Amino acid sequence: MDEIRRDFENEDVQNRLLDAAEKLFCEKGFARTSVRELTTEAGCNLAAINYYFGGKEKLYTEMFRRQFQMMIQGHLDTIDQVMCEGDVSLEKLLKVIIEPPIRRAVANETKGQILKLLVREVMDQKIDPEYVVKDMKEKFFDRLGSVFMQLVPGLPEERIALIVMSFDGVILHPFLFMEFYQKTMPDLTIDELVNHIVRFVAAAIRGYASPAEKEAG
Amino acid sequence: MDEIRRDFENEDVQNRLLDAAEKLFCEKGFARTSVRELTTEAGCNLAAINYYFGGKEKLYTEMFRRQFQMMIQGHLDTIDQVMCEGDVSLEKLLKVIIEPPIRRAVANETKGQILKLLVREVMDQKIDPEYVVKDMKEKFFDRLGSVFMQLVPGLPEERIALIVMSFDGVILHPFLFMEFYQKTMPDLTIDELVNHIVRFVAAAIRGYASPAEKEAG
């Protein structure tokens, strides 16, 4: 009676609800999205969310968990793929990491909004932060840091974590402020944006490896 | 009867409501903060918000407008002050811009949460985006860009706006993910964080000015 169904036989309704959750929660956030909107978007009955997931919050958690894992796994695959190739460089790695999601974001696909979802989650903390922190750090950031060190000899190991953080900040920015970019730089192309980020981050990391003396002082 | 009071004689209740709004909206966002929480925090009656501001959203708008202008003006003052001194450098400018707000954020003061409020606003867009975009760009970002060009000769002018954006991304990151920083790097000091950001951004900007040929490729 009070057991949540988990048969995965007729996943149609469940998947449609997960899709609707991804779309609406990304766009408007958790609080401003009602279960009536979700079920309407999914084309199912109002009670379906409670029937299949046990509540609005459980649906959110399930959706977030999936998207989050998918994002991390996608990045790990990208890194592995690039590192296996012969002509690997820092610039090339940065480019393949940031370009696909940026293109998706500009195309306004749902997948491009996942980073917004992540930021919302960090702010609102509906899910156990330990879970998000642990996976994000141990799986992705640590891997990225070791690759940076591999590609750019001379990086101070004790600062690697901070470097990865700042890199994350740079790539996160256009996702959060996409409208701002488009309004203040209407002629900006995706290539220009991608090239800028690559150049900016690469310069920062390489500058870190070969510390320059202060000028103009 | 239906006119909103704007006497500014007894500003006690109004200011207490604005303070409560700043605190609670920053912490929990607009939707998850109720007028009952706000009036309790402010120590006034439930109807006071509608009486003085005309509604919950008007209170939010008024609070945001004030905080936003205060933040921009503070940054402009900081820039002007630094640029007037004799031994001005890019590193010094970066340091004085980012250090005070970071210290406030670590101390968990309300003022340190304003950037979170800004990000929330960009996501939810309760206020006319034109207003935020216009002031942010014309008053602050343009000034910052011109100062960067002044301090670092050789910066490509057509990329200045993007450089400022990426700089914003780097400094925004620790504010959004402060808990993440503290959990994954518990021994990190504020000085180390500030020095890292200065070094990272300075390297990025200087590297932009003197384009390096790609290595390892």
Place this chain on the structure above:
DNA sequence: TGACGTTTGAAACAATCGTTTTAGTTATTA
């Protein structure tokens, strides 16, 4: 077919939301 477990539909639930109303209190001014 008949019975049973699963899924759906529509209505109703209690709780909370922002806002309004109304009466009462305080302050101000003539």
Place this chain on the structure above:
DNA sequence: TAATAACTAAAACGATTGTTTCAAACGTCA
């Protein structure tokens, strides 16, 4: 002091929220 405006207090309002209920419909296997 009387009258008017400014403010506060408490209750109630209508709307919306997430959730629950329960009967009808569906699918499956005897």
